[in-house]
Amino acid sequence: MLNLLSAEFSRLFKNKLFWLSSILVTGVGVFEIVMEYMDGKSMGTATSLDTSFFSFIFIVCGCTAVFNSMFIGTEYSDGTIRNKLVVGHRREQLYICAYVTSLCASTAMMALWFAVYFTLGLLLLGGPVLGVSQMLIFIGLGILAIMAFDALYVFISLLVSNKASSAVACMLLFIGLFVVALVINEMLEAPEFVQDYSITANGVELMDPLPNPRYLSGIKREVYQFIYDFLPSGQAMQMMTAAVLHPIRMALCSVVIAATSVLAGVRLFKGKDVK
Amino acid sequence: MEYCLETKSLCKQYGHFKALNGLSMRVPRGAIYGFVGKNGAGKTTLLRVICGLQSPDGGEYSLFGVGNKSADLYRARRRMGAVVETPSIYGDMTAEENLRMQHRVLGMPTFDGIEELLRLVGLADTGKKKAKNFSLGMRQRLGIAVALCGNPDFLVLDEPVNGLDPQGIVEIRELILRLNREHGITVLISSHILDELSRLATHYGFIDGGFVLKEISAEELNDACRKCVRLSVSDMKVLCLVLDREKQEYKVLSDSEADVYGNENISRLISALAAEGCEVRSIHEHDESLENYYINLVGGGKDA
Numbered sequence: 241m242l243n244l245l246s247a248e249f250s251r252l253f254k255n256k257l258f259w260l261s262s263i264l265v266t267g268v269g270v271f272e273i274v275m276e277y278m279d280g281k282s283m284g285t286a287t288s289l290d291t292s293f294f295s296f297i298f299i300v301c302g303c304t305a306v307f308n309s310m311f312i313g314t315e316y317s318d319g320t321i322r323n324k325l326v327v328g329h330r331r332e333q334l335y336i337c338a339y340v341t342s343l344c345a346s347t348a349m350m351a352l353w354f355a356v357y358f359t360l361g362l363l364l365l366g367g368p369v370l371g372v373s374q375m376l377i378f379i380g381l382g383i384l385a386i387m388a389f390d391a392l393y394v395f396i397s398l399l400v401s402n403k404a405s406s407a408v409a410c411m412l413l414f415i416g417l418f419v420v421a422l423v424i425n426e427m428l429e430a431p432e433f434v435q436d437y438s439i440t441a442n443g444v445e446l447m448d449p450l451p452n453p454r455y456l457s458g459i460k461r462e463v464y465q466f467i468y469d470f471l472p473s474g475q476a477m478q479m480m481t482a483a484v485l486h487p488i489r490m491a492l493c494s495v496v497i498a499a500t501s502v503l504a505g506v507r508l509f510k511g512k513d514v515k
Numbered sequence: 516m517e518y519c520l521e522t523k524s525l526c527k528q529y530g531h532f533k534a535l536n537g538l539s540m541r542v543p544r545g546a547i548y549g550f551v552g553k554n555g556a557g558k559t560t561l562l563r564v565i566c567g568l569q570s571p572d573g574g575e576y577s578l579f580g581v582g583n584k585s586a587d588l589y590r591a592r593r594r595m596g597a598v599v600e601t602p603s604i605y606g607d608m609t610a611e612e613n614l615r616m617q618h619r620v621l622g623m624p625t626f627d628g629i630e631e632l633l634r635l636v637g638l639a640d641t642g643k644k645k646a647k648n649f650s651l652g653m654r655q656r657l658g659i660a661v662a663l664c665g666n667p668d669f670l671v672l673d674e675p676v677n678g679l680d681p682q683g684i685v686e687i688r689e690l691i692l693r694l695n696r697e698h699g700i701t702v703l704i705s706s707h708i709l710d711e712l713s714r715l716a717t718h719y720g721f722i723d724g725g726f727v728l729k730e731i732s733a734e735e736l737n738d739a740c741r742k743c744v745r746l747s748v749s750d751m752k753v754l755c756l757v758l759d760r761e762k763q764e765y766k767v768l769s770d771s772e773a774d775v776y777g778n779e780n781i782s783r784l785i786s787a788l789a790a791e792g793c794e795v796r797s798i799h800e801h802d803e804s805l806e807n808y809y810i811n812l813v814g815g816g817k818d819a
Contacts, residue, residue, distance in 0.1 A: 243622035319603035324620055326566045328592030514568040
């Protein structure tokens with residue numbers, strides 16, 4: 241296992257896509273800070289570090305969708321996965337090793353984001369509005385959500401032998417999960433009542449608020465809220481909008497997604513015919 | 516006799532297609548085992564199975580006496596190297612980097628021996644050239660070098676000369692012979708290029724329809740392949756008459772050519788033919804080739 245990890249890390253550090261992704265994450269971080277600073281200056285509004293800080297989940301997950309599928313897919317396209325199996329490495333070791341490498345790549349990208357925000361961000365935007373403990377909880381949840389995303393990407397990349405297909409599948413998963421989260425967010429954000437207006441000779445008159453037909457209530461709201469908490473993309477949305485309602489549930493959901501994906505992935509990968 | 520590989524009634528099915536259908540074979544230690552069969556006969560499937568890339572649906576196999584259901588099989592695999600189908604190398608790395616990667620995968624404490632390995636396969640002077648820019652022959656040799664990391668006792672090569680130019684074929688052949696003779700490595704080569712295989716193999720296994728039809732050593736094959744004399748004559752009827760009179764076994768190939776088996780005295784035969792007014796135009800000693808042997812074995816009419 242350690243031999244495999246050593247080989248994978250040496251490959252990771254030589255991988256152009258990894259460095260490109262890292263540069264992209266850093267660049268986006270700098271860009272967001274500068275844009276927010278300039279907006280604050282021009283509008284005369286106060287800025288804070290945490291306004292855009294948690295978008296790192298979205299950025300890192302987007303980059304790792306491409307990175308994981310290409311990095312792992314190379315093992316299939318170049319056929320080098322065979323070199324590892326032929327010399328007696330167990331498939332479960334290969335799987336875990338791929339996941340650990342993926343986590344390390346994501347951690348490196350996150351570290352760069354944090355470095356940018358805690359240096360340039362603190363200088364230009366000032367400190368966070370959230371308290372330190374809340375910041376730490378959100379960061380922890382963000383890391384868990386990224387772990388869940390990585391587990392899904394590794395699952396796809398190791399079970400789909402075709403590099404292009406796995407890259408497309410990972411990107412579609414990333415986009416799909418965020419689209420679903422956006423839709424659910426919109427549904428959950430719908431107000432319970434909507435203001436009714438009446439135009440009379442005296443002008444516009446406010447009427448009594450009417451119940452909003454799009455408002456989710458009861459069990460339906462609970463189910464949607466659970467899905468929103470369950471999906472790592474939903475969790476990312478909640479952190480980006482600083483509206484985290486169930487942090488423990490979210491953490492557990494990420495752990496469940498990661499663990500289930502890894503366990504199912506190992507089981508399926510063990511029975512997979514490698515060509 | 517000690518065997519590097521033994522399989523018993525191996526089965527592997529893809530959907531309704533039986534790629535391996537009760538395949539049994541034995542690869543003796545120190546041999547160059549030529550695994551002969553036409554496309555789709557099950558050669559690559561067997562190699563995938565013994566390399567651990569795929570699991571058999573039935574039957575069993577053992578590597579160095581360790582069965583496929585034993586927990587020690589993973590350790591036994593450390594003693595083998597393989598190039599299955601295409602060479603397994605990272606295209607964006609140099610030859611040396613590829614070997615360093617495999618050293619890491621194997622957990623070898625140092626990178627000693629990489630230069631020697633590169634020299635052995637003739638890639639010592641490739642410098643910083645990436646493997647993706649290598650010729651097919653160079654890639655094949657690098658694939659073999661990767662398989663040789665960790666000094667394996669058993670090397671599995673799937674169609675190693677496929678697509679190579681004549682120079683590349685000679686280089687790979689010499690490399691395999693050197694590995695077997697100088698380093699004592701047992702080699703299992705699958706191929707359908709029979710002529711090439713006949714220059715290398717010490718043992719043969721003939722596969723068709725997912726099972727081994729026959730296993731035979733090169734010596735036994737030489738004995739089995741009958742020598743004959745191919746005669747070209749002006750009058751086939753006379754030749755047949757003379758040979759029938761002499762009670763010689765023969766086979767008419769055309770109205771002017773025939774193969775004569777057995778230890779016929781050529782001078783006497785020519786004299787007898789001349790006496791009957793039949794002219795001998797040419798005489799060639801003719802060995803039955805591995806190709807003929809294979810065609811006869813699988814029933815003919817099929818390409819190897």
